[in-house]
Amino acid sequence: MRAPTPRSDESVFSRFFRREPKQSRSRAAVDAVIQATEDLVARGKAIEDLSIELLSERAGVAMGSFYEYFSGKDSVVGVLIGRVTRANFDHLSAALAAAHHETLEALIRDFSRTVVDAYLAHPKRTRMLIDGIARLGLLGVVSEERDRFALEMAKHAMRFLPDEEPARVEATMRLAADTAMGILGFAAHRGGDIDHAKMADELAEIGLHLIRRHHPRASK
Template sequence: MREPAAPRDKVPKTARGQKTLRQLLDAAAEEFGEKGFHEASISQITQRAGVAIGSFYTYFDSKEEVFTALVRDVSGQVRDYVAPRIAGEANQLDAERVGQQAFLEFARRHKEIYRIIDEAEFVDPAIYREHYTSTARRIAARLDAAQERGEISPGSSEIRAWALMGMNVFLGLRFGVWGEDCDPAEVARVGGDLIARGMGPRDPA
């Protein structure tokens, strides 16, 4: 199991410490998701987590620090939710469709991630950029491997990765956060068709 995110010098070494940190990060997600960064407070985070305020300072020095850790944690949660669902797919086109559906499902269960990530652009621009660039690198690596296997047509994996990520982000916003009027499988079927027609192997001229 992936350890919850914390500053490198404050990573808990015990199961109890990891549990407390998990409670704080989950509470922070609720607090920041509901109120936004500026209106959120450390005291409310600890109250939501059901821990003493001193426990907060065992892991974080400030509201900014817990917010940064939360963005990294959210990125890790998305990765850990999607990765096992695409791992068993027979080819990359199917994997991208399944990954899109998995992201939509995650977004519906964790609507607060959009507010948290959007605010990161202003609270901590470096972590905001890290969130997207690290995601794009993972997608690009998958696409590079798929090109080598002949499952997709040749092309820039970096450009395609950013395009796929943009599709997932906005489909998640519309069909995960703003409304749930379309089944994630159907959204991913239409999105997957678009991906396949744009990235499918081409017959030689």
């Protein structure tokens, strides 16, 4: 096993704060604002329809406190994107680490399902995040997170591909991650009902196809 991949620069997201909360009381206020925003968005509220008044009120935080930590709505959205990106990454990494798959196929299938469930659990939130990531110029940061995640995947897949070059397995996993994000991201953006099991199956089949194609010696 290689050393853990370094975490992408935290300051990318912390720069969205006007001032970072240090004390537990100010952290609680910030958390309440982020939580209120997330709840409203998950219920289908568009960012345009959120006002600082509404967010502060829902969070039970005075407007003055709001402006101590956030400069405005985009500041909240930037921090929220950072938190969700981190939470998704941690959740997926933990799921990878906890599972003990007997075969590469089982790993890929189980993992596809975990990814779909994580990203589509709140499709409205995902859509808002995609738009926010785009608008705030965070595509690069999210790309890095995805690449970092592909490395984690490669580490796990290597158990079943002992004779393959790590760099080639990593390239395959990057391709699989790009594909998954293309399909999931566009589906979430398009809206409408999505059948998680079917979508997971789709991603798993593409992932297995990529592995078979690029690593024909792969143990089944």
